[in-house]
Amino acid sequence: MWKDFLASLKEPEFWAYSCWLDIVTKYRRSRLGLLWLLIPPLIYVLGVGFYFSKLQGIPPLDFIPHLGLGYLLFRLLMTVIVESCSILTNNSSFILDGHGRLTDFVMRVVAKGIFYFVVAIPVLLVALLLSPKFQVIGLATVLPATLLLLINAVWIGMAVALLGARFPDIHELMASVFIFGFILTPILWSASAAPMGTIHGTFMRINPLFHLIELVRAPLLGEPMETMSYVYLAVFTVAGWITTSILYRRYARFVPLWV
Amino acid sequence: MTVRLVAHHISLRLPIFLQSDRSARSWLAMLAKAAIERPRREFRTILDDVHFSAQEGDRIGIVGRNGAGKSTLLRVLAGAYQPTEGWLESQGTRQALLNISLGFNNEATLKENIYLRGTAMGLRASQLVDLVEPVLDFSELHDKANHRLKTLSSGQRMRLGFAIATAVQHDIMVMDEWIGAGDALFISKAKERMASRVNGAKIVVLASHNFQLMRDVCTKGLLMVGGRVEFFGDINSTLIEYDKLLKCGGPPQTAA
Numbered sequence: 001m002w003k004d005f006l007a008s009l010k011e012p013e014f015w016a017y018s019c020w021l022d023i024v025t026k027y028r029r030s031r032l033g034l035l036w037l038l039i040p041p042l043i044y045v046l047g048v049g050f051y052f053s054k055l056q057g058i059p060p061l062d063f064i065p066h067l068g069l070g071y072l073l074f075r076l077l078m079t080v081i082v083e084s085c086s087i088l089t090n091n092s093s094f095i096l097d098g099h100g101r102l103t104d105f106v107m108r109v110v111a112k113g114i115f116y117f118v119v120a121i122p123v124l125l126v127a128l129l130l131s132p133k134f135q136v137i138g139l140a141t142v143l144p145a146t147l148l149l150l151i152n153a154v155w156i157g158m159a160v161a162l163l164g165a166r167f168p169d170i171h172e173l174m175a176s177v178f179i180f181g182f183i184l185t186p187i188l189w190s191a192s193a194a195p196m197g198t199i200h201g202t203f204m205r206i207n208p209l210f211h212l213i214e215l216v217r218a219p220l221l222g223e224p225m226e227t228m229s230y231v232y233l234a235v236f237t238v239a240g241w242i243t244t245s246i247l248y249r250r251y252a253r254f255v256p257l258w259v
Numbered sequence: 260m261t262v263r264l265v266a267h268h269i270s271l272r273l274p275i276f277l278q279s280d281r282s283a284r285s286w287l288a289m290l291a292k293a294a295i296e297r298p299r300r301e302f303r304t305i306l307d308d309v310h311f312s313a314q315e316g317d318r319i320g321i322v323g324r325n326g327a328g329k330s331t332l333l334r335v336l337a338g339a340y341q342p343t344e345g346w347l348e349s350q351g352t353r354q355a356l357l358n359i360s361l362g363f364n365n366e367a368t369l370k371e372n373i374y375l376r377g378t379a380m381g382l383r384a385s386q387l388v389d390l391v392e393p394v395l396d397f398s399e400l401h402d403k404a405n406h407r408l409k410t411l412s413s414g415q416r417m418r419l420g421f422a423i424a425t426a427v428q429h430d431i432m433v434m435d436e437w438i439g440a441g442d443a444l445f446i447s448k449a450k451e452r453m454a455s456r457v458n459g460a461k462i463v464v465l466a467s468h469n470f471q472l473m474r475d476v477c478t479k480g481l482l483m484v485g486g487r488v489e490f491f492g493d494i495n496s497t498l499i500e501y502d503k504l505l506k507c508g509g510p511p512q513t514a515a
Contacts, residue, residue: 014378025366098337
């Protein structure tokens with residue numbers, strides 16, 4: 001699998017181009033065109049952010065970047081993982097024609113997720129710059145933290161892609177899990193509302209999305225980061241990649257039979 | 260480097276999903292059953308001890324009735340299916356043209372689709388630019404280059420697919436029968452292109468029901484019956500064998 005991933009990164013033409021084509025053709029006939037990439041984050045981050053801050057009695061300028069970062073990172077992970085579940089089935093015609101490098105298809109989804117995220121960054125920047133909670137020093141860790149998040153998104157995507165090729169149930173399951181995941185992750189609320197030792201606190205800490213998102217977000221907003229999160233993420237990343245590479249080695253060759 | 264393609268006693272068992280066959284008393288019961296019944300998963304032997312070898316210069320025509328395992332064998336040769344038993348030895352660059360409509364994006368223009376297919380075939384960015392013009396020339400779709408793909412007729416699509424698939428020369432070509440939807444003029448053009456491509460490629464494996472095409476293009480023939488190789492020899496005797504098989508009705512085609 002490592003070899004395939006490296007080869008995918010070295011020859012990005014197929015997955016990068018097909019992903020780009022998916023995006024531009026999707027919006028080609030709409031009046032606003034690619035602006036539609038920017039409008040949903042605007043509505044979510046500013047609109048929902050403002051409304052929810054009022055509901056909770058938090059100053060909007062504090063809350064909007066918290067929600068914005070949380071939501072956009074969550075959306076990135078959700079796009080990659082949920083769409084990976086059916087990506088191999090959707091590309092069966094390529095696979096049956098002998099395009100056996102399955103990592104290409106996962107990279108296609110990852111590229112799409114990253115692209116949507118990057119387009120929304122200006123919204124985040126505005127929200128951060130206006131916020132009194134913004135910590136400039138946090139920018140130092142943003143890139144490595146996002147990279148770690150992506151590395152994890154990739155192995156999860158690859159794993160669910162293999163499982164989803166065999167069991168269509170995985171796609172349905174993931175779609176449901178992520179609806180719950182949105183509530184379970186401190187996006188609309190703050191992690192301090194779920195202290196350690198409580199039932200909801202335990203649930204939140206089991207949830208990998210929480211740790212991945214906090215890793216990127218907490219330093220930027222000067223929120224506390226638990227030591228446990230670092231340990232969790234280290235174990236999660238290593239164990240995840242090992243599991244996925246075993247799955248890949250064992251099952252990748254059966255994928256053409258399943259799709 | 261010598262180009263070789265050798266199938267070493269390849270067998271392939273595939274899982275298939277079956278709905279059970281119990282008869283329903285009314286159409287309503289039938290609809291209801293369709294909703295709750297789980298499909299059964301069964302393994303079927305699709306290819307059974309397929310063994311042959313192709314050397315440089317061989318052009319092998321695969322014949323056999325529908326369901327004899329031709330397409331499955333091509334997928335094994337293309338490297339999509341891994342054999343359950345036996346193994347495939349393949350040296351040289353390989354291009355499969357099994358599915359003519361592979362990976363088109365309906366909303367994108369023809370030009371963009373040419374790029375897309377090119378990247379899917381593993382071409383690098385620098386090679387793609389040189390691909391567009393010859394493909395549009397051959398498919399005679401110059402005036403449609405910037406139209407969306409879904410505005411094409413099925414014959415035009417086939418022309419485009421064929422033009423892209425045969426635009427690049429490879430050592431080993433694995434092809435399913437695809438000249439179906441073109442008009443007569445295009446078919447003769449495609450035959451010509453194929454003859455020239457075939458002459459460039461070192462090994463060609465082609466499945467077809469078109470005897471004339473087989474005689475024109477192939478040197479060897481492989482007759483498949485029920486997932487087994489019934490006959491492997493020069494193309495004319497293969498076609499004679501196949502003809503005999505067709506005349507006497509042939510043994511049942513589905514593999515046990």
